[in-house]
Amino acid sequence: MKHLPDSAIGAGISSHGLAIEARGLVKRFDGTLAVDGVDLFVPEGAIYGVLGPNGAGKTTTLRMLLGIIEPDEGERRILGHSRPQDIAKVIGYLPEERGLYPSMKAYEAIAFMGALRGLPIAEGRRRARIMLEENGLEHAMERQIRQLSKGMAQTVQLLGTLVHNPRLVVLDEPFSGLDALNQGKLEILIRSLADKGTTVIFSTHVISHAERLCENIAIIAGGKVPYAGNVDTARDRIPAQVRLETRNTDGPWQAALPANTQKEGNVWTFPLPDNGVEPLLRALIEGDAGILSLSIERAGLHDAFVAIAGETAASQLKSDTAVEMDE
Structure with a gap:
């Protein structure tokens, strides 16, 4: 695979239009294999979901991509760069374990997180105030983190992840702990980031979020990726189901139904035949079903x-x- 030189990053170029490319990532902890040969290829400007249960290896994979921990084997390039730490200022990362200084005011916490990524503190404060207002949290601007609800505190941390206008945003279980209203707001925010050209990769164990937001996903289970690719392609692995309701429940037209048809009353269900439903429709109509x-x-x-x-x-x-809903 041909790689662009690291100097190309300064010109805003990454190899082959990929924000993330990882091959054969392996990580062991105390001899236990946590991630086993993971490949990931995330296009620039995409919303990309890493989907799997807790303990599947999602967080470890994201941390290896970001250079927080180093893989035991394999290689990765982020925005065309082989050392993620060197481009930390253009990356936003929301870890699974949330953490803010409880005595900090909301707008100061956002500005502080921006400063960690190289944003001048005065500019961070200015942007923080605007972001809090845009997200309906102007009343919380001067409150300390300890005075905020869990959902509000999570929103503040998310805004701190974005305040420096990163090119790549990595969110580890971003929907965890949010109520339905705030989950919906977060989905809107993620779409708006992608609309501006920002690449967003997030891990989740909630399938509905990935299905609504992502064009491409990686499914991870037991430290492996059995599937990475288009959501529609994954869904097409299972034949579409036909649901037919008829007025009559008997007749010669039944012979046209597939052998694996299931019947409940006057409702028939079966996989979509390879030749479509047109021949079946003809038999149903001619047979007065x-x-x-x-x-x-x-x-x-x-x-x-x-x-x-x-x-x-x-x-x-x-x-x-x-478990998350119970909590």
Whole structure:
């Protein structure tokens, strides 16, 4: 693979239009294999989801990409650069473990996080005030972090992640602990970042967020990536399902239904035939089945996850989500 020189970063160029390229990442902790040969390729300007249950290796993978920890094997390039630490000022990172100084005022906390990425403190304070107002938190501007609700504090930390206008934003379980309203606001914010050309990569164990936001995903389970690619391609691994409701429940037209058809009352369900529904429709009409409704439903990302990662990983994903809701 041909790489551009590190000097190309100054011109805003990365190799092959990829914000992130990683090959064969491996990480062990005390002899235990946590990440086992992970490959990731994230296009510039994309919203890219890393989907898997807790303990699958998502956080370790993100930390290796950012240079927080070094891989035992493999290589990665971030925005065309082989040393992520050298371009930290153009990266925004929201870790899974949230942490803000409790005595800091909200706007000061945002400015402080920007200063850590090279943003002058005065400019950080100015941007922090604007960002808090834009997100409906002007009333919290002068409050200390300890005086904020959990959701508000998480929003402050997220704004601190973005205050220096990074080119790449890495969010580790960003939706964790947020109520439905704030989750919706975060989805809007992530889309707005991508609209401006920012690359966003986030990990999650909640399939619905990845399905709504991402064009491309990586599924990670047991430290491996059994699938990385387009969301629609993953869903197409499972045939679309046809749901047919008829007025009549018997007749010669039944012979046209696939052999694996399931019947409940006058409702029939079966995978979409390879030759489509047109031949079946002809048989139903000619046989006077009395079509009341017919719909074709594509498989969801959850079904694709089960097919790709297996029932065990899917059950853990469901369990992780249930535990978070209880909390």
